[in-house]
Amino acid sequence: MANVNTFRESTRAWLEANCPPSMRQPIVDFEDRCWGGAKWKFVSEDQRRWLDVMAERGWTAPDWPSEYGGGGLSKEESKILREELYRIDARTPLFSMGLFMIGPAILKYGSEALKRQHIPDIVKGKIWWCQGYSEPNFGSDLAGLQARCEDKDDHYIINGQKVWTSYADRADWMFCLVRTDPDVVKHAGISLVLFDMNTPGVSTKPIKLISGKSPFCETFLDDVRVEKNQLVGELNKGWKLASYLLTHEREMIGNMGQAAASAKTLHQHATDVVGLENGVLNDSALRTDIARWEIDSKAYELTAERIRDETQAGQGTGATSSMLKYTGTEINKRRHELMLGIYGQQALGWEGDMFAGGTMASQWLRTKGNSIEGGTSEIQLNIISKRILGLGATG
Amino acid sequence: MALVLNEEQQMLKESARGFLQEHAPLAQLRRLRDERDAIGYSAESWAQMVELGWAGILVPEAYGGLDFGHVGMGQIMEENGRTLTASPLFATAILGVSALVLGGSDEQKKTLLPAIVEGSLTLALAVDEGPKHKPAQVTMTASKGGAESNNLKLNGAKQFVADGHVADKLIVSARTSMRSSAHSSTHSSAAPDDNDGISVFLVDRDAEGVTVERVMMADSRNSAMVTFDNVVVPQGAMLGQAGKGLALIEGLTDIGNAHLAAELLGISLEVFERTVQYMQERKQFGVLIGSYQGLQHRAAHLFSEIELTKSVVIKALQALDEKLLDKKTLDENSDAASLLCSMAKAKASEVAALATNESVQLHGGIGMTDEYDMGFYMKRARVAEHMLGDQRFHQRRFAALSGY
Numbered sequence: 082m083a084n085v086n087t088f089r090e091s092t093r094a095w096l097e098a099n100c101p102p103s104m105r106q107p108i109v110d111f112e113d114r115c116w117g118g119a120k121w122k123f124v125s126e127d128q129r130r131w132l133d134v135m136a137e138r139g140w141t142a143p144d145w146p147s148e149y150g151g152g153g154l155s156k157e158e159s160k161i162l163r164e165e166l167y168r169i170d171a172r173t174p175l176f177s178m179g180l181f182m183i184g185p186a187i188l189k190y191g192s193e194a195l196k197r198q199h200i201p202d203i204v205k206g207k208i209w210w211c212q213g214y215s216e217p218n219f220g221s222d223l224a225g226l227q228a229r230c231e232d233k234d235d236h237y238i239i240n241g242q243k244v245w246t247s248y249a250d251r252a253d254w255m256f257c258l259v260r261t262d263p264d265v266v267k268h269a270g271i272s273l274v275l276f277d278m279n280t281p282g283v284s285t286k287p288i289k290l291i292s293g294k295s296p297f298c299e300t301f302l303d304d305v306r307v308e309k310n311q312l313v314g315e316l317n318k319g320w321k322l323a324s325y326l327l328t329h330e331r332e333m334i335g336n337m338g339q340a341a342a343s344a345k346t347l348h349q350h351a352t353d354v355v356g357l358e359n360g361v362l363n364d365s366a367l368r369t370d371i372a373r374w375e376i377d378s379k380a381y382e383l384t385a386e387r388i389r390d391e392t393q394a395g396q397g398t399g400a401t402s403s404m405l406k407y408t409g410t411e412i413n414k415r416r417h418e419l420m421l422g423i424y425g426q427q428a429l430g431w432e433g434d435m436f437a438g439g440t441m442a443s444q445w446l447r448t449k450g451n452s453i454e455g456g457t458s459e460i461q462l463n464i465i466s467k468r469i470l471g472l473g474a475t476g
Numbered sequence: 477m478a479l480v481l482n483e484e485q486q487m488l489k490e491s492a493r494g495f496l497q498e499h500a501p502l503a504q505l506r507r508l509r510d511e512r513d514a515i516g517y518s519a520e521s522w523a524q525m526v527e528l529g530w531a532g533i534l535v536p537e538a539y540g541g542l543d544f545g546h547v548g549m550g551q552i553m554e555e556n557g558r559t560l561t562a563s564p565l566f567a568t569a570i571l572g573v574s575a576l577v578l579g580g581s582d583e584q585k586k587t588l589l590p591a592i593v594e595g596s597l598t599l600a601l602a603v604d605e606g607p608k609h610k611p612a613q614v615t616m617t618a619s620k621g622g623a624e625s626n627n628l629k630l631n632g633a634k635q636f637v638a639d640g641h642v643a644d645k646l647i648v649s650a651r652t653s654m655r656s657s658a659h660s661s662t663h664s665s666a667a668p669d670d671n672d673g674i675s676v677f678l679v680d681r682d683a684e685g686v687t688v689e690r691v692m693m694a695d696s697r698n699s700a701m702v703t704f705d706n707v708v709v710p711q712g713a714m715l716g717q718a719g720k721g722l723a724l725i726e727g728l729t730d731i732g733n734a735h736l737a738a739e740l741l742g743i744s745l746e747v748f749e750r751t752v753q754y755m756q757e758r759k760q761f762g763v764l765i766g767s768y769q770g771l772q773h774r775a776a777h778l779f780s781e782i783e784l785t786k787s788v789v790i791k792a793l794q795a796l797d798e799k800l801l802d803k804k805t806l807d808e809n810s811d812a813a814s815l816l817c818s819m820a821k822a823k824a825s826e827v828a829a830l831a832t833n834e835s836v837q838l839h840g841g842i843g844m845t846d847e848y849d850m851g852f853y854m855k856r857a858r859v860a861e862h863m864l865g866d867q868r869f870h871q872r873r874f875a876a877l878s879g880y
């Protein structure tokens with residue numbers, strides 16, 4: 082316990098000295114959260130510095146091996162770092178699909194050369210990665226995907242179309258699921274490859290969402306040349322990797338609703354807008370709804386914590402990422418419905434300074450995608466039924 | 477603290493499960509009900525639980541107990557939710573012991589706690605005066621028993637007292653001082669929901685003037701209506717400080733609710749597991765009903781809700797243990813633990829209601845039969861929910877403690 086306490090103390094002191102005050106403010110705009118990448122425009126010098134000092138120590142990826150630039154921290158130490166960051170409301174220095182998705186997959190399945198090529202850049206936030214999975218005809222039924230990847234002896238050629246590719250127009254590289262063998266049952270002919278978005282033949286077209294934003298694209302792949310050393314893991318074994326990646330993605334999405342320690346709670350919003358009478362919220366129906374939501378939200382946080390603790394103690398049932406994704410996203414959707422309940426039509430304003438450019442409405446609408454991206458809620462319930470409860474399949 | 481059981485707690489849970497499943501299964505409660513047993517629980521099973529040390533789990537070592545803590549006791553309660561064993565465990569070993577630990581004088585602890593540990597004393601908590609838990613709503617009075625006497629006289633009635641007809645002593649709340657209420661439009665001079673002026677007393681059940689009427693509840697467990705007619709109690713029968721009884725009761729009900737939440741979690745787990753198993757056995761239209769997605773999703777949703785419940789229950793139990801370690805006095809009653817206990821009770825109640833409702837529905841007609849066990853769980857889940865405050869009560873309390 083002694084060294085754990087020392088670690089906490091030294092971490093606290095270091096963060097105190099190195100986390101700029103502006104990086105302890107709540108995240109408001111998309112750009113407040115640093116996604117990194119070659120084209121990233123830092124919102125401030127502080128944002129750049131915060132990324133640099135954290136990446137320097139590998140603390141953007143605290144538990145990755147230090148030989149590839151990661152922090153090399155134990156689970157226990159990572160948890161302490163997380164708690165200390167939370168304690169001071171520090172913004173995450175880097176938020177990326179590199180960290181949450183492709184990085185862990187390369188570390189687990191990639192060749193030594195791939196690790197050396199990509200992992201340090203992911204830790205430093207130099208590359209913005211996008212995820213090329215979904216296709217127009219294959220969303221939930223992802224294993225049916227058709228983007229064709231042919232072997233041309235010393236390289237591959239890819240032809241096909243991806244859709245809903247988040248930030249494809251801003252990204253530097255794509256990790257992409259492709260069909261390498263069309264003649265076997267669908268799961269058995271899939272591979273995972275990496276390529277630069279500047280490769281000739283890659284083009285993107287933004288899709289506008291109900292939230293008014295255009296974070297994702299159609300991605301067209303026409304005779305795209307990919308080097309053979311950019312295959313992750315074995316040929317035709319990509320489905321295993323995809324499933325592994327999806328587990329990480331679910332955890333990330335499930336956690337999206339988690340707010341900073343000092344962020345205004347739902348009941349504080351309600352108190353400001355609706356008011357209290359004798360210490361009690363002036364709308365008893367709303368009060369109950371908020372209490373129920375806050376209880377569920379806290380229960381979700383504690384469950385994520387409990388499952389981490391169980392994994393660390395070698396207990397637990399496993400296969401829980403679907404449960405966390407399902408509950409976390411549904412709870413986050415409820416939060417934004419309640420924000421409408423609290424703010425009324427003010428929350429539905431769409432344009433102009435009076436409505437901060439429609440931020441609240443846009444955020445509310447964006448959460449509707451949480452229970453779709455990374456596998457829909459229905460698909461998570463299917464997975465729980467089959468893998469955890471052992472109930473029979475009907476497709 | 478990590479949200480997992482340590483090795484000793486895990487062992488206690490397993491031994492509790494072994495004992496309850498083998499020696500005090502649901503069939504025992506069914507038999508007690510069918511035979512209209514006079515005490516309503518198996519004295520033999522209770523003696524065995526005492527033997528196992530369960531009566532002393534929350535009792536400090538100085539008074540002969542195991543001082544094993546709330547997380548440990550909560551595991552027994554969770555397992556008890558699976559077997560629905562009727563016993564004085566909750567009323568005596570949890571509420572009774574906690575009343576003495578939180579409010580008792582050293583003298584009271586010395587004489588009473590060892591008696592509980594060895595199984596020779598049972599208690600019951602008599603605080604509610606109506607069908608809903610309203611701890612501050614006390615009309616029962618404790619008034620001076622005469623000019624020359626130090627005794628007090630209790631008058632009033634308590635309702636829905638778990639184990640009330642069998643316990644040796646009752647823990648009773650009554651008003652010792654009356655704030656005269658000028659605004660009150662009724663002719664009563666006391667404000668019955670005034671928070672000050674409530675005191676708590678230990679009263680022998682067979683004291684003169686105490687009348688106990690056993691009532692049969694849906695869950696086939698013990699409850700009673702108790703009236704007090706000029707019951708004389710000495711000053712020494714007071715538990716805790718005069719006028720500070722409400723804080724004591726709040727502390728006690730936090731503890732009671734965390735443990736009821738653990739029991740409700742056990743109920744949810746049991747009916748859920750049985751229902752999933754039934755979905756893997758029962759065929760209709762030539763296929764297992766568990767192959768229907770409409771049912772799978774209901775089961776998977778319930779699974780997720782139970783996972784959420786597990787986390788709030790263990791957190792509340794841990795908070796109670798930490799609070800004890802902090803040696804916080806009742807006056808600085810830590811809101812954090814209260815908040816977690818209300819959260820646990822609200823969530824566990826809501827989920828147990830869902831679980832028991834779904835389990836009957838997914839069993840079809842057989843789920844409605846008395847012969848099948850499902851109904852027992854549904855009935856117990858509702859009684860346990862309403863004891864010491866239902867889900868709505870705890871949602872409101874959660875909001876109030878959070879400052880809205």
Ligand SMILES: Cc1cc2nc3c(=O)[nH]c(=O)nc-3n(C[C@H](O)[C@H](O)[C@H](O)COP(=O)(O)OP(=O)(O)OC[C@H]3O[C@@H](n4cnc5c(N)ncnc54)[C@H](O)[C@@H]3O)c2cc1C
Pocket residue numbers: 211212213214215216217218219220221222244245246247248297450451453454455456457458459460463476
């Ligand atoms: C905000 C957002 C960001 C995204 N980002 C990316 C990205 O970066 N990269 C990427 O590759 N993809 C991305 N996606 C795509 C996402 O993964 C798919 O939309 C998702 O997997 C669902 O596929 P679909 O849209 O084809 O819907 P469909 O699969 O057609 O589903 C339609 C409906 O049918 C239900 N359904 C389908 N199959 C079943 C079944 N077996 N049982 C029960 N119900 C079923 C679904 O739950 C849904 O309600 C993103 C999506 C969103 C909303």
